[in-house]
Amino acid sequence: MLKMMGKTSYPSSNSYCSNSRRGTPFLHSTPAVVVAAALFHSQSKATKSGETHLVRDPHPHPPSNPKVEDALKVFHEMLRSRPLPSSVIPFNQILTQLVKLKHYSAVIPLFKQMLLRRIVPNDYTLNIVINGYSHLNQMGFGLSVLAKFFKLGLQPNVITFTTLINGFVLHNQVPEAARIFRQMLQAGHCKPDAVTFGTLIKGLCMRGDNSAAITLLRKMEETGCQPNVVSYSTIIDSLCKDTLIDEAMNLFSEMISRGIAPNVVTYTSLIQGVCNIGRWKQATRLLHEMVSKGIFPDVVTFSVLVDTLCKEGMVVEAKTVVQMMIQRHIEPNIITYNSLMDGYCLRGEMDEARQVFDLMISKGSMVNVRSCSILINGYCKGKKIDRAYKILKEMRLMELVPDTVTYTTLIDGLCKAGRIQEAEKLFSQMQRCGQHPDVQTYAVLLDGLCNNRQLSTAIELLKEMEANKVELNIVVYTLVIEGLCKAGKIESARDLFCGLSSKGVQPNVRTYDIMIRGLCHQGLLIEAENLLREMVGKGCSPDGCTYNTIIRGLLNNNETSWATRLLQEMLERGFSADASTMELIVDLLSKDTVDPGLLALLKDSV
């Protein structure tokens, strides 16, 4: 689940919706229909107007990159040259270069200029263009390129469909991707190959469905398509991210026993996996193992080590690893330095963090929006809000556009510093700048409002979220419920709580805990216990924390025998009294107002 959230991109309008307003050829067709038409090479009726793809570039001023500038320059020289190059291949080469530089937004306009100069694209060109649309989340246009194939008498091939599948996978539309995959199997003449399988496996992993991914891996073999190092590594990485290290290791052994050699990617995933659960010895063992096989750690492997050390607070060691990289002529990249910078930020060593930042700038603007967000976060955590603001201003000079994370980080900092009005101002500013607040942004602001007793504003904001169809989760509702409870507005909290299921949101243990605490605080003890009993049936069993909460609530209401009963129940279920419950009991004992039975129980529990 965390994985999914992490990989979810900003809320963006569905490509079909946005395209339909612009007269896309496949306006009334579903992707399945379009793909079927292509696979069975029956020409679709709506195949003209493939060229009117006027979509505004979401990044009108991308940061300049010398390699990109170079590629664009060569392309335009070629377009201007007379006579024109007789082959489309050099054009394809440039487009490929741009894709490799991840400058997808340039691919489409260049392609259109080619068409205007009557350069006839080939199947390679069209596949590159589909890849461009895929990365730009414009799958409607990507599909529309299929029509272009037929117009030019070309045949879409396995790469075409794999690219489309990848496009849907990239944007969390795995069912769409799977549909194309099934259609390929059905049509028969354009069979999925190892890359097609690998792409869909990745999609399933992104959804957190490792077992479906493994099933597909097995299906590859049945279909006579040998799994390769990528097929295995994709699943191994996904298992590692879910901390299922043993399963990952099993798959790792399996690939080796089948003669598929792991590579640096496979090892890097495993090393990250074991580091993540603190198995340092195993990480060292894996490092030695890979080197003994002649597989050498690369910048990614080292970056994983740097990041892990930093997250453990071992930033000195992380810096040593960076120096080691440089000695070995493995240049740390922006990710390595961002990790190191965050390591300093986590320890509040902002001068050192700033030094890394300046070092990155000195390396020819090796900073991106993330670097700035990390530094802003560091300053905010150190209560140096004005320093953080300064970074935001500096971003403009560096032509970096603050994103949702940048704003959210600073809004959080302002809230935590009690500067709610400024936080709200920045919230409006980010929207004016075209950055969409996401769930996290709202959560941060809601938390700030609740902690500053601005509950009516918080509730208004919650309504705004519901109206804007922001994907709401239980964490957000729980924040507001907590705020209401703390303010003693138990009726409003109860209303919100009871309305959750109708919104399709399930309360979690923390939500119940907060409600029970709130009810106890108002002396609504029967209702509190009822809620505790309700939990099991809702598939959300109370934990030690819940029991401690209700027991403290009962004790605070002088219901010692009731508390004793629940304490006994808690002990029977294998939970024990926590420090603050103990403190409360000791306090009551000293006042000699406690049930002797409670004392006896307490002896058992310690």
Added chain:
DNA sequence: CTAGGGTTAG
């Protein structure tokens, strides 16, 4: 090096 898949940072 004419086209498609897997590993790193907030």
